[in-house]
Amino acid sequence: MKVVFVGPSLPDAGRFVGEDIIVRPPAMQGDVRLAVDEGTQAIGLIDGAFEYVAPVWHKEILYGLSNGVAIFGAASMGALRAAECHAFGMTGVGEIFEAYATETLVDDADVALLHGPEELGYVAITIPMVNVDATVALCCVDGLISDQEARLVKESARSLFFKLRSWKAVVANCPEISGARADELLRILRDNYVDQKRADAIALIDALRQADGCSRAPRFIFNRTSLWRNG
Incomplete structure (x- = not known):
């Protein structure tokens, strides 16, 4: 099973995924951990909620990687987390990830935008x-x-x-x-508008589709801290 968390970066994600990829709304804290516990072999993180809920926790990404899950990040929250976690095995995709990974970009807000709800197709209201x-x-x-x-x-x-x-x-x-x-x-x-977030999101889905689903050997030992055990 493969899962991609996506919203305003690629509202029509359903056009690009195959039957083996499940599309879920932007991830919040706990969603990646849940996907791992469900037995997902590969996860794509594109969009994540952040303003009114707790965002995706780095620890749950490390948890997935320690369990051999392939985790990809791009475009938005995914690019941020991939730049922060690529040393542990998370795979970053696209130009936005590369900019954060090389510290050409440093401000998290550079990927943020105001958009409508899922029911309205995550229509963009502002420009990232x-x-x-x-x-x-x-x-x-x-x-x-x-x-x-x-x-x-x-x-x-x-x-x-x-x-x-x-x-x-x-x-x-x-x-x-x-x-x-x-x-x-x-x-x-x-x-001449260039939607770089959309382009990187499509690139991530291409990478996710090509993922073989085989378990990956972790590069580290996952530390089950008290905060993790009680979370």
Whole structure:
């Protein structure tokens, strides 16, 4: 059995998984441990809840790895946990993971966004910083915006709380860019939007589908602390 925890990074995950992969909502603390105890051979962690509930605990990831479970992480919470746990055997996938693993990115909030509930397909309401970076990079390569505009857009986006970050708010927060150019810049950013979280989520599902399901030898001895035993 294989399980993937996913939500707003890839709302249509069902299109990409096979019959051997079970899709579950964004993980919260205890969900990975439960999947391991259910006998899951491979787990994909993409999205995780964090604001109003306890997030996925590193200890439960280590628990899964110590039991030979293949655990992959990408795109959002999964990229964060993979960067933190890859030394113990968790497999990171995608550009966002690589950025955290190399400390090009260090802020957890760079993957955060405001979105609707599962019933509405996790519709995105704001833009995560990692997608801003990817979009700006593409626009620079294609010569659509200048290096100075790229710097201003990224500084503006990073200064906004993740629940307020939309392209309109980002451009409006750049006083150096105004008038017709501001309108044009807004159109360029919207028309050339790069959803890096989605791309990395799809890459993780590809890796999960290819996982052979064989038990992996752990790289460490799992310490069953009192907090774990009583959790």
